[in-house]
Amino acid sequence: MAATSDPIQTIARLTRLADVLATVDSDVKPVTPRTLDITAAAGRTLAADAVASSRPSAALALQDGWALAAGDTLDAGGYTPVQLMHMPQRVETGQPMPAGTDSVVPLDAVKVGAGGAEALATVNPGDGVLPAGGDSDPGIPLRHTGERLRSIDLAAFACAGLVRVSVREPRIRVLPLRDSDIIAAAARLVASDIERRGGAAPLDDAGGGLDLVRAADGADAIVAIGGTGSGRNDASVRTLARVGRLAVHGMALTPGETAALGFVGPKPVLLLPGRLDATLAVWLVVGRRMLARLAASRIKASEPVAILPLARKVASTVGLAEVVPVRRNDDNAEPLATKYLPLSALTRSDGWILVPADSEGYSAGSQVAVRPWP
Helix, strand or coil: CCCCCCCCCCCCCCCCHHHHHHHHHHHCCCCEEEEEEEEHHHCCCCCCCEEEEEECCCCCECCCEEEEHHHHHHHCCCCCCCEEECCCCECCCCCCCCCCCEEEEEEEHHEEECCCEEEEECCCCCCCCCCCCCCEEECCEEEECCCCHHHHHHHHHCCCCCCEEECCCCCCEEEEECHHHHHHHHHHHHHHHHHHHCCCECCCCCCCCCCCHHHHHHCCCEEEEECCCCCCCHHHHHHHHCCCEEEEEEEECCCCCCCCEEEECCEEEEEEEECCHHHHHHHHHHHHHHHHHHCCCCCCCCCCEEEEECCCCCCCCCCCCEEEEEEECCCCEEEECCCCCCHHHHCCCCEEEEECCCCEEECCEEEEEEEEEC
16 A cells, blocks of 8 residues: 555656557567467467468369269250260269369269260369369468467368467466456456457456566566556556556546556556556557557457447547447447446447547547447
8 A cells, every 4th residue: 555655646648549559569579489289279379370281182072973074074964965985983072083084073963874974964174173282282371470360270270280380379467456346357357358369368366466576477468457546545657667667657548548558677567547447448449459569460450340320429539539339229330428438338338439539529420430349
């Protein structure tokens, strides 16, 4: 607990959101890659291209049927069968194609009788066939460096014979600084989003205090929640300034103006306000950017964004970026709150929009990008 004689934490000025993000981009460095079994790599970010050997090594049948040379079926049809020069061979799915054949047709596309076999349909070269290298080509990565791995990627890797991949998995220590239901809930929300987006997020017990030196041991970054304001017991920003480097205190982002960013050695420390809406806003806009830099992931939309017209006007203060919860109402986005975001607005909303700092807001009918909540 801070003594009453200690100086009060105050914000000298609000740092523009663009400058905060520029500091993240310039000062937060990617973590060291590690190799993981693909069964443990879901959601992680590739540190090297995922490349598989050429598969299959020879052309394979993609269906059960007759293996044919497509050129032997020209002009064939149900009423104009074409006599095949050679008796076709039956193949099953996954079986190598016989020499001299380039297509597979269903069993009922060939009529076999005492006088030989007739094609009842014209086929194209390659129909029903997986060519050599058709599943994977060493010259074309299955996924690229900086892309986050999905479950479908890992299933494809397994089928292609890949068993281990090089990834970046940022370890972010989440510290709820006070024994408060609100701060504990905010900490769980942040930790779960980190895990879902490819990091590892050990969550400390609530109220353990801010020991940045200890927390930095074995972690790539720290996210602490609470103590960023000017309250009698708020001291997290002064602690960071004392043991590390304070880069920003006060962000031109609402809610979340009292947030801070700094470093203990090379490791970033993000201090979030002890209010759920403020924690959420700063984490979405700044924290996720920090996580992306640690993972060296490509800056692109990782979740669907709906472009919708606003149902009514949103007014905002020039110079402040603002997170606004919205509800999808038919084909419109209805803003539910500004500045302070009540719990009821968060639970009734379907996502959020970001009003840029250089805007006075959006007029009704403006097209806005609605992003999903964690």
